[in-house]
Amino acid sequence: MDMEIKVNDVQKAQQMESKAAPASGDESFKFTLISNIAEKDLQTKLNSMMEEITKQGEKIAKHMDIKDMKKYRTLVKGFLNEIVNRSHQFSRENFLDRRGRHRVYGIVRLVDKNLDELASELVKEEKDHIAIVSKIDDIRGLLLDVLT
Numbered sequence: 001m002d003m004e005i006k007v008n009d010v011q012k013a014q015q016m017e018s019k020a021a022p023a024s025g026d027e028s029f030k031f032t033l034i035s036n037i038a039e040k041d042l043q044t045k046l047n048s049m050m051e052e053i054t055k056q057g058e059k060i061a062k063h064m065d066i067k068d069m070k071k072y073r074t075l076v077k078g079f080l081n082e083i084v085n086r087s088h089q090f091s092r093e094n095f096l097d098r099r100g101r102h103r104v105y106g107i108v109r110l111v112d113k114n115l116d117e118l119a120s121e122l123v124k125e126e127k128d129h130i131a132i133v134s135k136i137d138d139i140r141g142l143l144l145d146v147l148t
Contacts, residue, residue: 049079057136064127114139
């Protein structure tokens with residue numbers, strides 16, 4: 001093998017890359033535009049999901065029924081999955097807390113804990129309406145915290 005050929009090939013490749021550079025500004029603009037549209041679509045979808053979660057939470061507060069709770073849990077899990085799976089599209093710094101940990105995952109754990117507590121309150125013989133409404137408000141607050 002001749003080393004000189006390899007070096008020449010690398011130099012040719014670098015020259016080709018540098019010739020393509022002027023178009024990259026236009027490409028980065030297109031990418032930025034596409035990612036902004038995608039982020040708006042995601043934000044719209046999350047807002048819509050949040051409205052549905054809020055309505056379902058109101059149903060639970062009125063009827064205190066475990067069937068409503070199952071649907072509520074499914075909606076909340078779907079919302080959180082959307083956030084976690086597509087979180088790379090959020091270019092916000094608040095994904096990290098002051099210690100550099102991922103804040104969203106901490107919120108997901110808190111939401112799970114609150115969902116479990118809400119479910120256990122709903123299956124009690126003597127349901128505490130104030131505790132149920134409080135848990136629903138806590139969960140809604142945590143989900144809104146992820147959005148902002």
